[in-house]
Amino acid sequence: MPTQTRSYKARGVVLRARSLGEADRIVTFFTLEHGKVDAVAKGIRRGKSRVGGRLEFANEVALTLHHGRSLDVISSVEILEEHWRALVEPQRFAVAAAACEMVDALSEPDLAMPDVYELLVAMLAAVARSDAPRGLVPRYSMRLLEALGVAPPLDACVRCGNALGGRAWLDAEAGGLIDDACRERWRDLLELDAAALRNMQALAAPRGQRERVSAHAAPAVADAVEMLVAHHLGRRPRSTAALAELR
Numbered sequence: 001m002p003t004q005t006r007s008y009k010a011r012g013v014v015l016r017a018r019s020l021g022e023a024d025r026i027v028t029f030f031t032l033e034h035g036k037v038d039a040v041a042k043g044i045r046r047g048k049s050r051v052g053g054r055l056e057f058a059n060e061v062a063l064t065l066h067h068g069r070s071l072d073v074i075s076s077v078e079i080l081e082e083h084w085r086a087l088v089e090p091q092r093f094a095v096a097a098a099a100c101e102m103v104d105a106l107s108e109p110d111l112a113m114p115d116v117y118e119l120l121v122a123m124l125a126a127v128a129r130s131d132a133p134r135g136l137v138p139r140y141s142m143r144l145l146e147a148l149g150v151a152p153p154l155d156a157c158v159r160c161g162n163a164l165g166g167r168a169w170l171d172a173e174a175g176g177l178i179d180d181a182c183r184e185r186w187r188d189l190l191e192l193d194a195a196a197l198r199n200m201q202a203l204a205a206p207r208g209q210r211e212r213v214s215a216h217a218a219p220a221v222a223d224a225v226e227m228l229v230a231h232h233l234g235r236r237p238r239s240t241a242a243l244a245e246l247r
Contacts, residue, residue, distance in 0.1 A: 007075065010034055010063045013120055014055055015100045019045070026071065027055055029063070030103050030120060035111040039065050039072045056084040058096050058124050081121070086128035095133040098239035099123045099140060105233050106148055115147040138217035138225040142204040150232055152176025154201045166194040172227040190227065196220050 012029035015036075020026050025044045029037050041055060054061060055074075060081040065072045087093045103120050107113060123140045127133045145151035152158055157168070158176035168177040169189040177197075183189065192200065200221045217225065230236045 007064060007066045010037065010065065011080065012037065012061060012063055013100070013117075013124065014057055014059050014061065015104045016057070017041075017055065025055075027074065028104065029061075030100075030107065030117060031063075031112075032114060032117045033112055035113055036104065036107045036109045037065075037072065038109070039063075039074045040068065041074045054079050056082075058083045058087055058100065060121060060124075081125065083124050083128045092127050092130070092133050094239055095137060096124055096127050098137060098237055099127070101237050101239045102141065102144055102229060102233070105237075106144070106150075113147065116144065119143055119147055135216060138222045139203045141225050141229050142200075143207075145228065145232065146204055150175075151204060152228065154197070154204060157182055164197065166197075168192050168197055170224045170227055172231045175228070175231055190220065190224055192220060192224060196224075200224065 010029070010031040010033050012031035015028045015030055017025045017027045020040060023043050023045045025041045026038055027041050029039065031037050044055065054077040059079055060083075062078040062080055063074060064076040066075055083096070087096050099120060103116060107116065119140070123136065126136055130136060142151065152175055154164075154177065156163055156177075157179040158171065158174045159178050159182040162179055162181070164177060164179055168179060169183050169191050170176075171178045171182075171187075171189060177192070178189075196218055199216075199218050203217055203221065203225070226236075226240060230240075
């Protein structure tokens with residue numbers, strides 16, 4: 001029976017970190033090759049740590065890790081993309097935190113998802129250079145749900161399957177849009193008119209179609225997307241509350 005290799009390499013984005021003992025931290029990465037991975041950075045909280053400054057939030061790094069008994073251990077780190085300096089601006093930081101929080105909460109450990117990794121890396125790069133980063137969130141959210149396979153149909157009612165007419169209502173409990181026939185009149189649901197429906201479809205359009213559609217979310221559509229994300233997370237993202245305070 002072949003023995004497991006003690007060390008392996010990975011390319012990943014720093015999602016978050018938490019303290020372990022007096023000198024260590026557990027760092028959560030979203031990696032290209034292995035999906036979400038937790039690993040221990042030994043001695044990182046000591047002043048002489050060589051890797052501490054390389055594991056800042058949202059940095060993309062090249063890692064060498066060793067398999068441990070319960071958690072893998074980081075043995076080397078090299079920075080590939082350093083976004084931290086650009087993200088110290090409050091709105092950029094809040095948007096980057098929201099992007100990472102969604103991936104962290106919606107992805108399973110040790111499950112590689114290259115499309116999600118590519119989307120996250122592109123989002124962080126866009127946030128780092130944007131003067132209006134909040135506007136990037138709805139399109140990123142819709143594309144993330146699509147990449148994860150949980151995006152709702154945007155041309156049909158999620159309850160009856162019939163084609164949507166000129167308007168629809170967001171039923172977050174059902175996980176998508178419903179038509180007038182399936183709407184329960186006593187429920188106060190967010191209504192989307194024909195223009196909002198087209199806008200929401202534009203947000204979810206594949207990358208190659210971006211030139212032909214508007215990727216800017218109307219206010220009602222931004223609210224609808226936020227509700228969908230909250231439905232799949234089972235809660236409102238903490239970073240979204242920070243964004244609301246900055247609005």
